[in-house]
Amino acid sequence: MNEFIGSMDITAKGCNLYYGDFHALKDINIEIPEKQVTALIGPSGCGKSTFLKIFNRMNDLVEGCRMEGEYRIGGVDIFDKETDVNVLRKNVGMVFQKPNPFPMSIYDNIAFAPRTVGITKRSELDEIVERSLRRASIWDEVKDRLRKNALGMSGGQQQRLCIARSLAASPKVLLMDEPTSALDPISTGKIEELMEELKKDLTIVIVTHNMQQATRIADKTAFFLLGELVEYGNTDDIFTSPRDERTERYITGRFG
Amino acid sequence: MRKLYSALKYVCIACLAISLIALVAVVAYVLINGIGNLSFNLVFGEYKPDAPTLLPALVGTLELVAIAAIIAVPIGIASAIFLVEYTNNKGKFVKIVGIATETLAGIPSIVYGLFGYLIFVVAFGWGYSLLGGAITLAIMILPTIVRSTQESLLSVQGGLREGAYALGTSKVRTIFKIVLPSAAGGIVTAIILAIGRVVSESAVLILTIGMVVNKVPETLMAPGTSLALDIYYFANHGRPDEAAATAVVLLILVMLLNLLAGWIGNLIKKSTYGDAK
Ligand SMILES: Nc1ncnc2c1ncn2[C@@H]1O[C@H](COP(=O)(O)OP(=O)(O)OP(=O)(O)O)[C@@H](O)[C@H]1O
Numbered sequence A: 001m002n003e004f005i006g007s008m009d010i011t012a013k014g015c016n017l018y019y020g021d022f023h024a025l026k027d028i029n030i031e032i033p034e035k036q037v038t039a040l041i042g043p044s045g046c047g048k049s050t051f052l053k054i055f056n057r058m059n060d061l062v063e064g065c066r067m068e069g070e071y072r073i074g075g076v077d078i079f080d081k082e083t084d085v086n087v088l089r090k091n092v093g094m095v096f097q098k099p100n101p102f103p104m105s106i107y108d109n110i111a112f113a114p115r116t117v118g119i120t121k122r123s124e125l126d127e128i129v130e131r132s133l134r135r136a137s138i139w140d141e142v143k144d145r146l147r148k149n150a151l152g153m154s155g156g157q158q159q160r161l162c163i164a165r166s167l168a169a170s171p172k173v174l175l176m177d178e179p180t181s182a183l184d185p186i187s188t189g190k191i192e193e194l195m196e197e198l199k200k201d202l203t204i205v206i207v208t209h210n211m212q213q214a215t216r217i218a219d220k221t222a223f224f225l226l227g228e229l230v231e232y233g234n235t236d237d238i239f240t241s242p243r244d245e246r247t248e249r250y251i252t253g254r255f256g
Numbered sequence B: 001m002r003k004l005y006s007a008l009k010y011v012c013i014a015c016l017a018i019s020l021i022a023l024v025a026v027v028a029y030v031l032i033n034g035i036g037n038l039s040f041n042l043v044f045g046e047y048k049p050d051a052p053t054l055l056p057a058l059v060g061t062l063e064l065v066a067i068a069a070i071i072a073v074p075i076g077i078a079s080a081i082f083l084v085e086y087t088n089n090k091g092k093f094v095k096i097v098g099i100a101t102e103t104l105a106g107i108p109s110i111v112y113g114l115f116g117y118l119i120f121v122v123a124f125g126w127g128y129s130l131l132g133g134a135i136t137l138a139i140m141i142l143p144t145i146v147r148s149t150q151e152s153l154l155s156v157q158g159g160l161r162e163g164a165y166a167l168g169t170s171k172v173r174t175i176f177k178i179v180l181p182s183a184a185g186g187i188v189t190a191i192i193l194a195i196g197r198v199v200s201e202s203a204v205l206i207l208t209i210g211m212v213v214n215k216v217p218e219t220l221m222a223p224g225t226s227l228a229l230d231i232y233y234f235a236n237h238g239r240p241d242e243a244a245a246t247a248v249v250l251l252i253l254v255m256l257l258n259l260l261a262g263w264i265g266n267l268i269k270k271s272t273y274g275d276a277k
């Protein structure tokens, strides 16, 4: 069985992905460093979500999705038959565009992943719940209503709850697909601060349509267009001196 | 155009009035004729030729409901889980099964009765029995349970499944901890409505359990009766008063079941969705 220990950098080599006949990702090669925030940007439909979902193998659930290439996280081949997909997903958490808290209490939401791996002791669960909620900086807002249904929270709170729920599985990588696109600026700011904090321990890959957000939080930025990786580098370089003309046109808002 | 719209509105109101009048007329007629004839002895007393009682029918109805539900509910739910969670929902197989269950749900119950008669009464040599009737009823309500459970499962937001899988949750755990609880309200309502059909069914039972109205069945292999059958029996044997009284009991039972369905459904919805929805 393959375990995820050691560094948590992500590499994709010769990545090609097809939905049926549609060639969604074309020849992508990328190395994403550990413990940094990497932003994936590009116009709608260019394949950012598709690319992101490779790394926790959510595409496995899509009918007719076929892929080639080599994908490694911390050196482990994630499609190797020695790699258990559920172990992979515990190590590679995901936060979705639309907050998706489970219809149960706040406490049970956070305790869901630990319970899946067989943790049942109350004191242990209490501790994980508190630690995860604190790390997602939502503890103070919910500590008095842990037994209340999570669906009664605001959208921004729900999204931070979902982040806390992922953290409770102690992942080493966090994939975020437009996590703030449905949120107001204050909630967005909170989540951005949070990422700054989390990247001390986690490799974060985030899809965003918001250029300012990418410049604020991302160490590296990758620009996708029509299924191709056009340019990838330090965020500062991408936004101040892009090498590719298409990148420049996109970040200056002249197409896309 | 304006005129046409307001005319349409009045046509709808008129139609609604007709439906309501028909409904109220039936309920009122049954109640007016039946309530006066209800007595403790009629419902719970001992059966005598000149003073028939409903006790055998009450026992029979409860046993039929219990057995039919015990058989049909787990099989129906498991089938629906397979169709929704383990197949590609747009596939041919699911489509064919969908057409089959819809057709089966629409078949007149007397056809199920005939089937039960030929299989259990004749081929198995059981003669008329509560068990044969209950199994036939289970087969009859199965398609309905499968369909409504399927619909409840499909209405669970895909984001919840994705969220669970993304935490490294196995499929089985996702189904039992996330999907089924979210769909439980709809499923429970469907089950109770199916039980309502069992309670009010008569055609199937005439052909399978034998309509023995004067004896509480001692075993499941014994013939028996149900409330619906008793109405038929009393009406056919010159006892319109008892028939009307039985109808009241049946009506109340079905009404209670419907209320129960709504209540449990809401309760489960509340406990899964809290005050949010
Ligand atoms: N399940 C699927 N089946 C078929 N085609 C798909 C599927 N999912 C995505 N696609 C197609 O693949 C392409 C890339 O989609 P993807 O969702 O990755 O884009 P995106 O960059 O995330 O877009 P957005 O910014 O709008 O979220 C699109 O053309 C889309 O239509």
Ligand SMILES: [Mg+2]
Pocket: A048, A049, A050, A177, A207
């Ligand atoms: Mg997307």
